[in-house]
Amino acid sequence: MHLPATLTAVCALVAAAPALADPVFNRIASFATTANMAEGEDRMRETSAEIMAVTEDGMRLIYSDSPLGVIGMIDIADPRAPKPLGNIDVDGEPTTAVIRKGMAFVGVNTSESFTDPSGALRSIDLAEGRIVDSCDLGGQPDSVAIGSDMIAVAIENERDEDLGDGGLPQMPAGFVALLPLTDAGVDCAAMTRVDLTGLAEIAPEDPEPEFLDINDAGEIVVTLQENNHIVVIGADGAIASHFSAGSVDLDGIDVAEEGALDFTGQLRDVPREPDAVKWLDADHFVTANEGDWNGGSRGFTVFARDGGVVFDSGNGFDRAVAAIGHYPEHRSENKGAEPEAVTVATFDGQRLLFVASERGSVVGVYDATDPAQPRLLQMLPSGIGPEGLVAIPARNLFATANETDLGEDGGARAHVMIFERAEGQAAYPTVTSEGSDPLIGWGALSGLAMDPAQPGTLFAVSDSAYHTQPAIFTIDATQTPARITAKTVLTRDGAPAAAIDLEGIAPDGQGGFWLASEGNADKDVPHLVLQVGADGAILREFDLPEALVAHRKRFGFEGIALHEGKLWIAVQREWGDDPAGQTKLLQLDPATGEWSGVRYPLESGEGWVGLSELTVHGDHLYLIERDNLIGDAAVLKTVTRVAMADLQPAPLGGDLPLVAKEVVRDLIPDLRRWKGYVQDKVEGMAISDGGQVWIVTDNDGVDDASGETFLWSFDLP
Structure with a gap:
């Protein structure tokens, strides 16, 4: 499999395509909620896009932004280029909203405590951008639904999760509020309550309606999440049925x-x-x-x-x-x-x-x-x-x-x-373990290498996100999406290895692998170079050389490559003995245990800049150099290279020669092709004999991250 350099084949790195009769969804745009903030407003303030509704013509989205206390609006007349329409203050915490004839009806929580809940249904004229009416709901609203002649609101009166064990009952009880629709909006005076007490087996005195929906017949289905119960309310407002979930x-x-x-x-x-x-x-x-x-x-x-x-x-x-x-x-x-x-x-x-x-x-x-x-x-x-x-x-x-x-x-x-x-075809996912038995769990792919014996096969490692299960993954990149076909867990003395943070992998030429562990002294994770067998058993370990121990920092080994019997290892960022704006490329001779190195010049930028990977191809050592920024703030995600002839390492502890680098490719345009925000952790790279470059991003183990993993390829120029 050999994809062209233009990356027009990115979309060929796709999910197992649905049946040919089924069209697919692909992401075409992303809109950051900060775009709706006014000029001069603190853009570091927390925002949110929680519950969303669309106008009847399908041209505008609105979403509840609880931290800012507003409804945000987006023009999607051109869905590939959504435009900010600003925020509307709702005087409280918006929960959900529905739309009818240019009017948004927003549930707003105004509670001062869990024991004294309050809220309102605000009517907002979207064209004018202002509140034109407000109904006192008598409790804290959650979900809002709209039918042909009424609005229903789930008044949750949520519990305090920090009180006791966070369970039920915690009064007052919730209920469903029904408000008739009129030509002008809603009739607040005609609001009625549907009592839900006495129905659930769990805390029947304290129902907490969470979500509701109205069908074409005017019937309402309501979930009582904490009560593990479901209620159906008839079009006449009476309870038609209820049952345990x-x-x-x-x-x-x-x-x-x-x-x-x-x-x-x-x-x-x-x-x-x-x-x-x-x-x-x-x-x-x-x-x-x-x-x-x-x-x-x-x-x-x-x-x-x-x-x-x-x-x-x-x-x-x-x-x-x-x-x-x-x-x-x-x-x-x-x-x-x-x-x-x-x-x-x-x-x-x-x-x-x-x-x-x-x-x-x-x-x-x-x-x-x-x-x-x-x-x-x-x-x-x-x-x-x-x-x-x-x-x-x-x-x-x-x-x-x-x-x-x-x-x-x-x-x-x-x-x-x-x-x-x-x-x-679907452009996502780019990697899957679908069909593996037992199911192969994976994530946080942080290093990449080619299989020298099997064209189209990649090896990857996962980092400390899975710290009790460091592993090597085998990936069939000839399929679309690429398939993870095997997972080999590292072992030491027959048990899963601990205190290892894998960031680099290279075949050792004997059926096994050389691996780099980043290390973090603050967490007792050593900086290591390891040799493992094909079964994942650790055969040899090389600790940090004494000349570097006193200067070590958290950001350690981030890639490894084997060249002419010696190992090259990238150090992610400056250590204590490095000049500002420089890091090291280390060489280890596994036959003698001797270390040496050169210095590598890093670009300057916001956040920090460091190395994520390295590999050897032809007459060059190729590296990933990147900043740690994400989304619109990301500036630097590049592939660079250093001529092997210029790599003349010197013994550690003295002056190390500074190498010159060449930028090969800017990866930010590649990352934008999935139409999300630019991912920060471009961490794995492998190059085939024919010059096909494979890149993979690290999804951080889905912890405070979107979980997206992008694997793609291009040809060297």
């Missing part, structure tokens, strides 16, 4: 937060505790079973209106998230992939179901034409923390609102992401 047994899942991915565990009798709910048709609705204080079944369920379970995803959704590297291992003892949002829409006669994993930051798209047999079509990269889902079938569009904002920590901002449905 039930529980499930799960096999083949990860159940321990131990720094490893192991999908062989099981859980029994897990309450579903559903969050979002949507009518699938007149007789069925679907729930996203996020879980809460007492469970989380990690999937979604299709119910008949009488409470019968028509379909449950079991472990399927959780494992689909894991297969594309998005599984949040740090949530294994809680809710796994944590499905939270769900929506339903019909595109060209095909009934589609969208399920979002909040912690995995991905959306599953299912064909739900048969409610009893939803069929997974694809997985969409969404941004961090998808909460709001909007389908716009008339324009073949779909959008996600992603609530997590990591700007204060130098991470990605909250985003709205836009997808278009069309004929073709």
Whole structure:
């Protein structure tokens, strides 16, 4: 497989394509919520895009931004170039919103305490950008839904999760508020309450309605998440039926937060505790079973209106998230992939179901034409923390609102992401372990190498995100997407190796590998060079040479390559004995244990700049040099090279020669081709004998990250 340098074949690095009859969604734009902030406003303030709605003409999106206390607006007349329309202050904390005839109806939490909840339904004229009416709801609103003649609001009156064990009951009880629609908006005076007490088996005196939806007949389905209960309210406002959401047994899942991915565990009798709910048709609705204080079944369920379970995803959704590297291992003892949002829409006669994993930051798209047999079509990269889902079938569009904002920590901002449905192939994922048995869990790919014996095969390593399970992955890059076919765990004395942070890999020419461990003295993780056998058993270890021990810093070994019997190792950033703006390229002779090195000039920039990888090809040593910035702030993600003839290493402890470098390729245009924000961690590189360069990004183990992994290739110039 040999892709052209123009990267026009990036889209060929795709997910296993759905059946040819199924068009696919691909991301076409991303919108950072900071774009809606006014000139002079502090752009480092936390923002959010939580729950979203679309105007009836499909040309404008609005989203709730709780940290700023506003509704944000986006012009999507050109969905590939969304434009900011600014924010509207709602005088409180917005939860959800719906739209009718140019009017947005926004649930706003104004509570001063958990025991004295309050809230309002604000009516906002979107053309004028101002509040024109407000209804006192008598409690804290969560979800808002709109029907042909009324608005329904779930008054959750949420509990204090820090009180006791965070469980129920915690009064006052929640209820559903119904407000009739008029030509002018809503009739506040005619608001009625639907009492939900006495229904659930769990804390019947304290129902906490979480989410609701209205069907064409005016019937309302309501989830009581913490109560693990579902209520159907008739068009007359009376309770038509109610039932427990039930529980499930799960096999083949990860159940321990131990720094490893192991999908062989099981859980029994897990309450579903559903969050979002949507009518699938007149007789069925679907729930996203996020879980809460007492469970989380990690999937979604299709119910008949009488409470019968028509379909449950079991472990399927959780494992689909894991297969594309998005599984949040740090949530294994809680809710796994944590499905939270769900929506339903019909595109060209095909009934589609969208399920979002909040912690995995991905959306599953299912064909739900048969409610009893939803069929997974694809997985969409969404941004961090998808909460709001909007389908716009008339324009073949779909959008996600992603609530997590990591700007204060130098991470990605909250985003709205836009997808278009069309004929073709899915551009994501680029790597998958789908079909492996047992399922191969993976993520945080931090180093890359070619298999010298098998063209089209790559080897990768994972970093300290999985600190109890350092591993080598075998990747078949001749398939689209590339397939992870094997996982080899490193062992020391027969047990999984500990205190290893793999960042580089190179075949040793004997069927095994040379590996580089970054090291972090603050966490007792040594800087190491290791030789391992084909089975992952550690054969030899080389510690940091004495000349460098006194000057070591956290940012250590970030790549390794074998050339003419000697190893080259990149040091990520300056250590204590380096001049400003320079780092080291170290050489290790494994036959003698002797170390030497040269200095490498780093570019200057915002944040920090360092090396992520190195490999040898022909007469040059190729490196990845990058900054640690993300999104619009990212400036430097490059492939550079140094002539091997210029690498004349000197003994450590004295002056080291400074090498000259040449920039080969700017990787930022490549990263933008997936239409998300620019990822910061471009960390792996391998080059074939024919000059095909493979690059992979590190998804940080889906911890405060979107989980997206991009693997792509281009030809050397």
